[in-house]
Amino acid sequence: MVRAVSARIPAPLPYAAQVAIFSRFREAEPHPVTELEYRNAFTLLVAVALSAQATDVGVNKATKALFAKVSTPQQMLELGLEALTDHIKTIGLFRQKAKNVIALSQRLVDEYGGEVPQSRAALMTLPGVGRKTANVVLNSVFDFPAQAVDTHIFRVGNRTRIAPGRDVEAVERAIEDNVPVTFQQNAHHWLILHGRYVCQAKRPRCKICPIEDLCPFEEKTE
Numbered sequence: 001m002v003r004a005v006s007a008r009i010p011a012p013l014p015y016a017a018q019v020a021i022f023s024r025f026r027e028a029e030p031h032p033v034t035e036l037e038y039r040n041a042f043t044l045l046v047a048v049a050l051s052a053q054a055t056d057v058g059v060n061k062a063t064k065a066l067f068a069k070v071s072t073p074q075q076m077l078e079l080g081l082e083a084l085t086d087h088i089k090t091i092g093l094f095r096q097k098a099k100n101v102i103a104l105s106q107r108l109v110d111e112y113g114g115e116v117p118q119s120r121a122a123l124m125t126l127p128g129v130g131r132k133t134a135n136v137v138l139n140s141v142f143d144f145p146a147q148a149v150d151t152h153i154f155r156v157g158n159r160t161r162i163a164p165g166r167d168v169e170a171v172e173r174a175i176e177d178n179v180p181v182t183f184q185q186n187a188h189h190w191l192i193l194h195g196r197y198v199c200q201a202k203r204p205r206c207k208i209c210p211i212e213d214l215c216p217f218e219e220k221t222e
């Protein structure tokens with residue numbers, strides 16, 4: 001769950017600092033990708049829908065056997081609710097998530113010819129699919145520079161002032177407005193990886209941080 005920020009929101013980092021920071025991210029990882037495992041647009045959609053309040057590692061464990069036999073909405077409907085529930089029972093909120101996946105599969109078959117639609121609005125009509133899930137799918141499989149703001153990106157965006165904002169939608173807009181266009185496509189992955197492994201919530205690892213000299217966060221660790 002991402003908490004909104006109540007304090008005054010500072011100005012975003014200037015252009016030159018944004019270029020310097022993302023150049024370093026790109027140097028360290030030229031082709032960042034999601035850590036969720038998937039086979040196509042549909043399986044990524046399912047994996048992201050399952051990942052709410054769960055780790056990517058946990059989702060990957062549960063979907064390994066599932067995606068070996070299911071890669072289309074029609075196949076998911078043929079598998080059925082009971083078998084799907086059994087496949088994902090190690091993931092939090094699995095009963096509700098299984099219902100959503102069956103319902104979204106039915107909607108894809110009935111309204112989109114069994115294909116995953118390529119628009120945010122259409123994706124967000126699917127059961128269990130919010131703006132963040134839609135943006136991950138648009139970015140990772142349709143190569144659209146959509147910014148899916150999760151708890152990591154919200155924290156990193158505000159600490160570093162790459163994209164400060166009071167809530168997730170403000171941070172999403174701040175990334176779109178401030179991150180140079182050439183870095184937009186991969187910004188989502190670079191910021192998630194940075195938040196997950198370096199700028200961690202309880203104790204940021206400032207000593208090993210590749211952008212320490214550019215980061216204005218006042219409570220850096222020694």
Ligand code: SF4
Nearest residue numbers: 199204206209212215
């Ligand atoms: S210097 Fe510290 S607070 Fe700033 S981005 Fe790096 S890890 Fe995060």
